[in-house]
Amino acid sequence: MRPASVSLDLDNLWAYLKTHGDPGWESRPSFLATAVPRLLDVFGEHRLTTTVFVVGADAERDDGAQAVRDVVAAGHEVANHSWGHEPWLHRYSRSELEAELVRAEDAIVAAGAPRPVGFRGPGYSVTPALLEILAARGYRYDASTLPTWIGPLARAYHNRTAARGAADDLFGGFGKVLAPNTPFRWHGTGLVELPVTTVPLLRVPIHGAYLLQLHQISPRLARGYFRAALRLCLLTGTTPSLLLHPTDVLSGAEAPGMEFFPGMAVPSAEKAALLGWVLSVLRRHFDVVGTGEHVDRLSGLLRERRTELCG
Numbered sequence: 190m191r192p193a194s195v196s197l198d199l200d201n202l203w204a205y206l207k208t209h210g211d212p213g214w215e216s217r218p219s220f221l222a223t224a225v226p227r228l229l230d231v232f233g234e235h236r237l238t239t240t241v242f243v244v245g246a247d248a249e250r251d252d253g254a255q256a257v258r259d260v261v262a263a264g265h266e267v268a269n270h271s272w273g274h275e276p277w278l279h280r281y282s283r284s285e286l287e288a289e290l291v292r293a294e295d296a297i298v299a300a301g302a303p304r305p306v307g308f309r310g311p312g313y314s315v316t317p318a319l320l321e322i323l324a325a326r327g328y329r330y331d332a333s334t335l336p337t338w339i340g341p342l343a344r345a346y347h348n349r350t351a352a353r354g355a356a357d358d359l360f361g362g363f364g365k366v367l368a369p370n371t372p373f374r375w376h377g378t379g380l381v382e383l384p385v386t387t388v389p390l391l392r393v394p395i396h397g398a399y400l401l402q403l404h405q406i407s408p409r410l411a412r413g414y415f416r417a418a419l420r421l422c423l424l425t426g427t428t429p430s431l432l433l434h435p436t437d438v439l440s441g442a443e444a445p446g447m448e449f450f451p452g453m454a455v456p457s458a459e460k461a462a463l464l465g466w467v468l469s470v471l472r473r474h475f476d477v478v479g480t481g482e483h484v485d486r487l488s489g490l491l492r493e494r495r496t497e498l499c500g
């Protein structure tokens with residue numbers, strides 16, 4: 190069976206509020222103690238080994254460090270999701286970027302995980318400097334890109350009603366239409382890129398928040414959409430990398446201040462049931478692993494690409 194991967198971006202409540210422009214983020218409210226056990230339960234039920242992209246600032250606090258230990262004890266890979274979950278990371282200077290990555294690595298290791306070899310940026314963007322720093326630090330893969338043409342809709346996940354209007358270059362990097370939807374090796378650094386898979390040919394998102402929006406309209410629609418997306422993956426030889434978030438199992442009451450976010454009206458039990466169904470369907474068609482192992486399994490087969498980057 191062909192491989193597929195499931196990864197979880199362990200974005201905390203404060204990180205959503207920060208991206209949304211809500212000053213309440215500064216007190217760093219957290220829902221990790223609720224979300225992490227629930228997610229690990231769902232993964233355990235489906236006997237899945239996944240990858241959890243951890244934010245360094247959370248790994249430095251008690252509940253985040255506990256989350257890292259629980260994730261490692263359950264056999265999952267821990268990867269780097271930056272230190273401060275800064276949406277403007279792609280605007281950082283090279284030295285700021287490196288400091289951000291190193292601080293996150295150190296926090297993750299101090300919390301009890303092996304030194305990460307995978308990275309996903311908080312804004313679905315990559316820059317040449319980022320790739321060079323990752324390669325120099327011994328990373329094997331980047332998983333930041335989200336190859337969708339639906340810019341405004343994709344941005345909606347991170348910045349739906351933020352008033353600043355400054356979200357326009359949140360997804361900076363390279364042209365989304367041209368961005369590959371299948372893994373490849375970056376020319377130059379040799380780093381593997383594992384994109385967050387979007388629906389082949391249509392290039393619309395598959396991940397949790399999108400499915401939950403459809404589920405709110407009609408549960409049958411959400412399931413039909415996911416089945417169709419997987420069918421297109423099978424037809425086009427795409428090995429999907431599915432992205433999950435804590436909000437995929439949390440109710441609105443468990444994420445105070447996130448009423449702006451899609452799918453928050455769905456009760457948590459209903460969300461967990463949908464996630465369980467998604468994972469079971471994925472497992473029926475693919476050998477589901479974490480992103481690091483997904484990269485390892487494809488490694489010998491990947492083509493090198495000279496994808497043009499700006500910024």
Ligand SMILES: [Zn+2]
Pocket residue numbers: 198199200270274310311
């Ligand atoms: Zn994130």
